[in-house]
Amino acid sequence: MNTTGERQPLPLEVEQLTKVFKVKRAPRLRAGWRRPRRVRAALAGVSFQVHPGEIYGVLGANGSGKSTLVRILSTLLLPDEGSVRVFGYDAVKQAASVRPLLNRVSVDPSFFKPMSAMENLLFFGRIYGLSGPDVRRASAAILARLGLDGEHAREPMLHLSRGQQQKVAVARAFLSAPRLLLLDEPTTGLDPRSKREVQSFVSEARRDRGVTILLTTHDMSEAEQLCDRVGFLSAGKLVAEGTPLELRKLVAAGRPLEEVGMEDVFIELTGRSIEEDEEEEEAG
């Protein structure tokens, strides 16, 4: 609240968010031309809030609805029901106002692969209104902090490793100085060193720039290390929410806290392990 008694809008307010997909089944001869569809609820009434400067973790297995959630927040997917407000702006009705305020790192570093890292960053910086010299200066600083030098920046993205590409994706997201950053499994598939570099850069960015972060992951130790609060997403529903310590206490049931990991919390609160959720998704 400010001095005039007015409440500052929260970085993120999600209310009763629901998204259902119609999934085509494999064609069968007897079904004729029309391929039968099944309905899958990717998100079923998800609600939560993220406070200024907070790192909020959304934990769940593959297929639990994490990426759907991030896509809706990024204005790339329209929800069927519910609402999303980013700093008070409605992400559906006021998408144009929301877009300059956020940026995203996806699990898959999508780039124009034949172009160099710097050419890609130039494009993605310019579409957020940055000038060429500003992009070059900021990119060089962020890439250097992530352990990539000028040589890497001039290489076509095709020649960079998966970890290096993901670091360029992190640089792309930070270039526009977003107020809200959506990190969708940013460290999945990275080697331990790259993972550590990205994680420490994220912590540093929150500390130095005050950026609010929503982090989705299925890495329990990453969530515990980085997040102020976490929410467990299972089959499209937010089944629990709290600080890592609160959640561990919740399921400790007399056991010493150091014996209770986030994986145990997940199993206790969702009734299944993260691997079970992943296997079910693959089978489905």
Place this chain on the structure above:
Amino acid sequence: MAVTELQLPRQPRRVALGWAFFERQTNLWKRFWAWEVVWLLYGLVNTLSITFIANEAAKSGAVSRAEQPRLTMFLLIGTLVWAYLSAVLDDMSLTIMWERWEGTIEHTLMSPVPRVVHLVGMSVFGVLHAFVRTSLVLACSLPFFHLELAGANWGAVAVVVIVGSASLVGLGILAAILPMLYPERGEQMSFMVQALVLLVSGVYYSVNVLPGWLQVASYVSPATYLLRGIRDALLNHAGFGAEAGLIGILAIFGAALVPLSLIAFGFAERWAKKTGRLKRQG
């Protein structure tokens, strides 16, 4: 309790945002310069092989020697305009398809760039790229033929091409919709639409030779008027007065197609966001 509204960053200048797309396309083009050479050679060979039909027609007596230069010019204009038009459409649809395959379309569409700036920025590159490539094919083709260009109205040609290009921008944006929704099938459908335009627009023949029902289709293709305008100015030495009607029709096409294509793209984008079609494929 009142909630204060967050101050939004100042909206950057649209020209600067549009430049991002032009620069990106230029950078991509630089990486694929070898393909550019291939397409240039292909375009040249295609132009020569079609235009030499005029020589064959004169030699076999199908047309008189006196009519040969006119037929040569007629075919040359057809191949060049078709090369120009298909290059613009290909540029737009291939870029969107590429963005779908690479997954960058999500980052482009979630950025604060207004859609009109995004699509017009891409189109401007497409038009200039096609123009440069077609001009090079023309320059390389000229030594192969004896063309009577005295009296040709180049000013009228320029106006017809500039005004006609606006409608090509509209067609290009429409061509980009299908690959956005269906990356692979969309490109296939885009080629089929191009093939239809080739058939009905009188690229290598006058539209009068088409069956009646196909002639009706030729009226709704801006390429028909683009070709007619250029041929009139070069073959019949038509001036601005004589070309005014065709230029007017092309202007109407441009004025209608650009906003219509932007509206159609907006609907398609909304549908893609409703059904989750923007997710990376490939």
